[in-house]
Amino acid sequence: MTYKLVATMASGFEAITAKELNSLGYNTQTENGRVLFNGDQKDIAKTNLWLRSADRIKIIISKFEVRSFEDLFDKIYDISWDDYLPLNAHFPVNARSIKSKLFSTRDIQSITKKAIVNKISDVYRRNGNLPESGSSFPIEVRISKDIAEVTIDTTGDSLFKRGYRIDHGGAPLKENFAASLIMLTNWNSNMPFCDPTTGSGTIAIEAAMIGKNIAPGLKRHFIFEGFDWFDSSLLENEKNEAKNAIKDVDLNIFASDIDQNMIDIAKLNANKAGVLHDITFKQIALKDLKIEERNGVLISNPPYGKRMKESDEVHTLYKQMGETFENLHDWSKYYLTSDLSFEKHYGTKATKRRKLYNGAIRTDYFQYWK
Incomplete structure (x- = not known):
């Protein structure tokens, strides 16, 4: 399955991330603080493992126009959430709103959460609250100029956390x-x-x-490793290839x-x-x-x-x-x-x-x- 993916990064480094992705073989589209590209599960593993300048890699689940909370609920409900979330999924919802009719991030989060709970409950024929005792699937609803984009984070802790920093001084550079x-x-x-x-x-x-x-990601873990639908052998293969690609240079x-x-x-x-x-x-x-x-x-x-x-x-x-x-x-x-x-x-x-x-x-x- 091919996903619409987005790499996020600090403002000012978009061209650097786009160049990294291009060197890995991806066609890209650059926006402010984001670089868009397409890929499958192998590409999710590869880009999380190799991107040095990015903060995280997200899957774009859906994108739609929204001008009312009723519309937001219906369109979130219409997403095939069972393709991504198991019954016991833990799915925290974050929201952002920029120049949009729906500006209350708290309400956006609440309504999104309710719509997903209702959809999962209906699909799995379960009454009451969902357990949320399983792996985490961080969801974000980003509404900009009344266009909502729904994503699932595949990274977890930001990619700047390489796993080698034992200690640091004051105000360390990421x-x-x-x-x-x-x-x-x-x-x-x-x-x-x-x-x-x-x-x-x-x-x-x-x-x-x-x-x-x-x-840079060779010594760390990623949140997608807990996704029940993700082929765990893909990351293992990517890490083995990365180890073999290390250069013996002075x-x-x-x-x-x-x-x-x-x-x-x-x-x-x-x-x-x-x-x-x-x-x-x-x-x-x-x-x-x-x-x-x-x-x-x-x-x-x-x-x-x-x-x-x-x-x-x-x-x-x-x-x-x-x-x-x-x-x-x-x-x-x-x-x-x-x-x-x-x-x-x-x-x-x-x-x-x-x-x-x-x-x-x-x-x-x-x-x-x-």
């Missing part, structure tokens, strides 16, 4: 966000790579996983931080990800860092202090960055920060600035190309 930052650069496994403010190591670890072609990845405790945490995370020996970690102050390699890529997510004293310290760090890396003429350098005055303190205007949202936080990706 794994899929870090991978997307790398994929926005020209880096490849033959080039040097540096993260001089590595924190818990996420950017360097994601670079190593990209360089070695390690599928990588030149360097990651440093002024805090030895963070370096220790980064090493633990890298070890769990299976890339500890592919990254050189070092505790060193940024102003003391010397880079001898040529033609590399540097990505940094420097800290930003909210209090004035912290802001002064961070601005000093930005100045040190400008001074430390000013002679890396053949390197491409990328800095992610919510401080829009970064260029002023760094000392050089960026080649390009890209607006990104790390959750609800507005950040800019300051890019300095060689």
Whole structure:
């Protein structure tokens, strides 16, 4: 059976996810925060396993116009829910509404839930409440400009949860966000790579996983594994193929931080990800860092202090960055920060600035190309 599928991602990374899907062989259609494609059960397993930039993969069950709650109930009821939900399915319902006549998400959830309960009860000839004691099938009703889209989530915990992060410092960068930052650069496994403010190591670890072609979902579980109609052998086969696709390459990845405790945490995370020996970690102050390699890529997510004293310290760090890396003429350098005055303190205007949202936080990706 072929499904209409949708990959979701942080705003600003749609082109990255579409490129990933294209490289896996899918035709795509891009919308804001979403990339649409078609696929079967094997493709659900493959895309959950391989997409580095996406948040989750959903099945689009139905799409229809809706202008009243009575209409919503009838059209939700008309869906062949028994094709997806067993009698004991646990099916939490989430709702979103954008510029639509039906704007109360609580009512949308309640009516959707009632319609599904009635349909399942009728199909299985059961009176009363459903047990909901089985596997979870998260359902979302998204209404935009009076067009409702009903989806089932196949991912579960967001795809950024790779399964390797044992510990982290304050305000860690999500794994899929870090991978997307790398994929926005020209880096490849033959080039040097540096993260001089590595924190818990996420950017360097994601670079190593990209360089070695390690599928990001290899060490985690997905909610579709609990779907009674899903062929479990498909994921097992995809994981075996992914293991065989890992490349034995020598990588030149360097990651440093002024805090030895963070370096220790980064090493633990890298070890769990299976890339500890592919990254050189070092505790060193940024102003003391010397880079001898040529033609590399540097990505940094420097800290930003909210209090004035912290802001002064961070601005000093930005100045040190400008001074430390000013002679890396053949390197491409990328800095992610919510401080829009970064260029002023760094000392050089960026080649390009890209607006990104790390959750609800507005950040800019300051890019300095060689």
